Amino acid sequence: MSELESEYRLEYFEENDFVRKECPSCGAHFWTRDHDRETCGEPPCADYSFIDNPGFDEAYTMEEMREAFLSFFEDNDHARIDPYPVAANRWRDDVLLTQASIYDFQPLVTSGETPPPANPLCISQPCIRMQDIDNVGRTGRHTMAFEMMAHHAFNAREEAEGEYAYEGEVYWKNDTVRYCDELFESMGANLDEIVYIEDPWVGGGNAGPAIEVIYKGAELATLVFMSMKQDPEGEYELKDGNRYSPMDTYIVDTGYGLERWTWMSQGTPTVYEAVYPDMIAFLKENAGIEHSEDEEQLIHRAAKLAGHMDIDEADDMDVARDNIADKLDVNVSELTALTRPLEDIYAIADHCRALAYMFGDGIVPSNVGTGYLARMVLRRTKRLVDNVGIDAPLDELVDMQAKRLDYHNRDTIRDIVRTEEAKYRKTLERGSRRIEQLADEHAGTGDPIPTDELLELYDSHGIQPDMVKEIAEERGATVDVPDDFYSLVAARHDSEQAFQDQDETDDRLRELPDTEKLYYEDQQRTEFEAVVLDVFEREEGYDVVLDQTMFYPEGGGQPADRGSLTSEDLTAEVSDVQIRDGIVLHRTDRDPGKGEFVRGQVDVTRRRRLMRHHTATHVVGYAARQVLGDHIRQAGAQKGTTSSRFDITHYERITREQVKEIEHVANEIVMDNHPVKQEWPHRHEAEEKHGFDLYQGGIPPGTNIRLIHVADDVQACGGTHVKRTGDIGCIKILNTEPVQDGIERIVFAAGDAAIDATQRSEDALYDAADVLDVTPQEVPDTAERFFTEWKERGKTIDRLKSELAEARAAAGGDEIDIDGTPVVVQRLDGDTDELRKMANAFVDEGKVAVLGSANGGSATFVVGVPDDVDVNAGELVGQLAQKVGGGGGGPADFAQGGGPDVDELDDALDDAPELLKSVLNA
């Protein structure tokens, strides 16, 4: 780290008479104007000194503080940028949630491939961090949801001119620190109390020097100077043990916590009271929490020490609590009783904000991805709400935050919360029953409920061990939750996933120029001429590279075109088309020859069908959004020639009624015959105009992107489309199915494929009608009638068999007497059911029944024995069945068996009296 020391010797520090010091408590190096300062000033090396003693001239609300920050940087020539969604997986696939403002510009802007929306810029980016979830509410300063205010500058080294999407240096370290100082100054802060701690930053393959900004005990900002990338040959070894080397781009990445700044300006006991005063007041009142003057005092004093309550840093929460109680000279349990409900309330307000962000940005609860995170937060919040005794419905609490955040889809958000809450309630009900059952089993034994059971309850049924303890102990069972419970859960899941290697790039391929894509110029044309630039021999066939092509390569869920390439000498069939780094590869069965002129012919019928389905996909997506709500987003799509599937995010099953409505809306768009337009605007222009909903099928790289307009629907899309919606013909939804929790699949057909599909289902109906000999309209009623009749007949047959069995039994059989016991041995070819009924009938008359049958190619025996006769039916059947090459068994009073040797049946029955005799005598 010492290698980085020079990185922090800034001219700005020198000019303003800062001194560099080492904290005697934690060893960190820091810069300060106060030459007498000793510690770094950050908890646990110091306490908060701004509670009840705000660090700024005025108290700001969160909204005011955001505006103050952004306008400060606007006045300093930064462009103000609108925030991005919290669902970062909408533009990158390496993370789920937006955790910092720099996430907005990774990876394309930070790497220099795409220009930033402005340079320099400022933003206030909503973020969600799940890592600190256990600290939320307790430390007074941690939140899961927060806004990271930031200013960024994207610099490129002068040597690298022209290689990146931005050039030269905007500003670097000195200006960044100066801005920070000036911002503090504009708020009326005491500059002598600001501490700049040296704290190198490493993460995500990048690194650089960084400075933590501490004021009155609170970390208010982090200034990161991202300038290095991971490199095994690099000259710097950083704290993660890896080596790093300088990059060509270097980026100012700052983070100013909006909530902390607001808190600092108000000096409330906790950050939560500063940022959600109304909601906290509401929750307190609803939960019936009131404090006396003395209690209020105590809470304030505890808050100043609460910086020590950090699960990561303090070894143990209880120790930290003890510490605080000790310093305040009060009883720990008293303090806990006072602060615990407050901590829950703070967490609820924070969690509700996180949920509002998530659902507001279109995340749908699920068992995977961001949806799962949302579900976890919601369930946790629900537990807290119940715990602290708040009776307001959860959707109302979330709505309070959604309203404050000004989301326009509040009805959907509430609906999602209610649906999800109901699901959780069911899970809890199921869980309670399971626990009660388990508790009753173990209550008498004196042993605690086994840990395995606890693990399964949690892992397979989502039941918290706390809940098991609570319910089970009420029923007199003991529960020991092991301390390492969650690591035991983790142990059940340890399976490594293999990473796929990237296929090596072909050097010869890289030399070739990008293929000119004629299919974008005129999507209706299917014939073209081209020059063969190169031919690669593959295991099966050839990959042909042309200078230009009409063939659409597989992409965006649209399958590749097929067709042929014809030269003077031969015609090669094109069976597949792929694109690699801008070069289109045509897979053919013959080699047309490098340098040849060829005429390309795309399979027209196939292409037309694909185009219809592709445009139809946009239309169906738009219609689904109209019918189901704005949260609908594409979660995957695959176009085909006979049908296409389109996966959408939705929180419940799509009903039949909704399907019909979607179909109507979609076909109206078709009938209105809207033009389908394409354009290639600059990506920033497009984003500004249409927002992130543009990127339904993923984010394309590049400065300009292709937009497809279908009626009011706009999407970034690289596929081929029909000219007007009327060309689709018609759209028929064939099916909907759940792909995973929170994602529904719509299967549909367009154009002639829709007709084909409709005809197929009609055929099925007609065939069914034919079988039933009724009209198609009568099929449902008739089917129901038949099914009911069929069931009734089954019952009738059953009854008749019983009656028949009784009648036969009454008629008596070849009854013999063995040692005073009446025995009937009889062959009667019927099914097992009949034999059983007859055997029962004989037994009712006090007779032993030995019945045999040859039915369906095998021999069957049933033996019934009255209670007062000492014969083991199971054994007897076993012996009889052996004679026909099979086996059998059953309880002592009633048994069945059989075997394949039907011919031996009569002999076996003949032997029955003898066998019986020996069993009786035994």
Place this chain on the structure above:
RNA sequence: GGGCUCGUAGAUCAGUGGUAGAUCGCUUCCUUCGCAAGGAAGAGGCCCCGGGUUCAAAUCCCGGCGAGUCCA
């Protein structure tokens, strides 16, 4: 995406290879002025679907469909 659990009467669930069950609910009757409750009788099951193993599958095996849950 991966792991685990579960699909049996209207509901909740027993049933681990040998005659499909319990509780609640439902219907009818009795008791009651009426209700709650009680008593008696009864109806109600393609044991999720399709294969396989077996003399025999609700039960065991494989596949599918559906539900739940945990992890990334």
